[in-house]
Amino acid sequence: MPVPRPRPSRSRRLAALGSLLAAFSLLLTLPSAAAGTPPRGSAHMGMGVADHDGEHGTPVPGDATQTEGVDVSSHQGNVAWPTLWSSGVKWAYVKATEGTYYTNPYFAQQYNGSYNVGMIRGAYHFATPDTTSGAAQAHYFVDHGGGWSRDGRTLPGALDIEWNPYGASCYGKTQSQMVSWIRDFLTTYKARTGRDAVIYTATSWWTECTGNYSGFAGANPLWVARYASAVGTLPAGWPYYTMWQYTSSGPTVGDHNRFNGALDRVVALANG
Numbered sequence: 001m002p003v004p005r006p007r008p009s010r011s012r013r014l015a016a017l018g019s020l021l022a023a024f025s026l027l028l029t030l031p032s033a034a035a036g037t038p039p040r041g042s043a044h045m046g047m048g049v050a051d052h053d054g055e056h057g058t059p060v061p062g063d064a065t066q067t068e069g070v071d072v073s074s075h076q077g078n079v080a081w082p083t084l085w086s087s088g089v090k091w092a093y094v095k096a097t098e099g100t101y102y103t104n105p106y107f108a109q110q111y112n113g114s115y116n117v118g119m120i121r122g123a124y125h126f127a128t129p130d131t132t133s134g135a136a137q138a139h140y141f142v143d144h145g146g147g148w149s150r151d152g153r154t155l156p157g158a159l160d161i162e163w164n165p166y167g168a169s170c171y172g173k174t175q176s177q178m179v180s181w182i183r184d185f186l187t188t189y190k191a192r193t194g195r196d197a198v199i200y201t202a203t204s205w206w207t208e209c210t211g212n213y214s215g216f217a218g219a220n221p222l223w224v225a226r227y228a229s230a231v232g233t234l235p236a237g238w239p240y241y242t243m244w245q246y247t248s249s250g251p252t253v254g255d256h257n258r259f260n261g262a263l264d265r266v267v268a269l270a271n272g
Helices: 010-028 032-036 049-053 081-086 107-116 134-143 175-193 203-210 263-271
Strands: 067-072 091-098 120-126 158-160 198-201 222-225 243-247 256-259
Touching (some): 091 134, 120 134, 120 263, 158 175, 175 203, 198 243
Parallel strands (some): 067 091, 120 158, 158 198, 198 222
Antiparallel strands (some): 067 256
């Protein structure tokens, strides 16, 4: 016959209860910022622009010297590409990857869907310089949709390098370390594809986190983010922008852009 186990004393039960209440109290005092950090993989172009640079209107519509485009990620899900095409959108960039741990589950619908309605399209990579090297992320990007082909309809891949939604703005890197990381990515991407990647960034982030480095301006097209009626100051070295993300609240999908040229210039960038 089993021997009954002795019950813990009243003092031991009270001590255990006290430890439990102390642990619960500690949980309640943790910083709320940790709870508000978005999950890895959820980052997208321009998610920090409004918070850091504000919103100051939109450019005058109907500029025939520029070509309307959009950028999309998993946040948009299945995109209504025929609606966008009918509204005058002629090019698109689609998030393919983030770090070396995430691929966009809607990539095929978005990348192929834009192409099928007639758009010129490309893929972008959301950089996380605190997780793996620039070279590793460039390889991951090319291997998961970020490649390039000379078909006249595929734009070179874009490196989305901006505020860190998961922690410190500059990903814990010094300005020189950040420049080295970006160079590592760009060099690897060109070796894999034969093309110089587009750099997407905001002037304020670029100034803070690279020291306003000018050394990429000679080869890499600039895609600048600023939600305003005018593009404003550009990062050092670039005399002009190639693309401008001017709003996150446009029609059909939020992120709308202008290519600094007519449609034939978009085709020229696609052809290399």
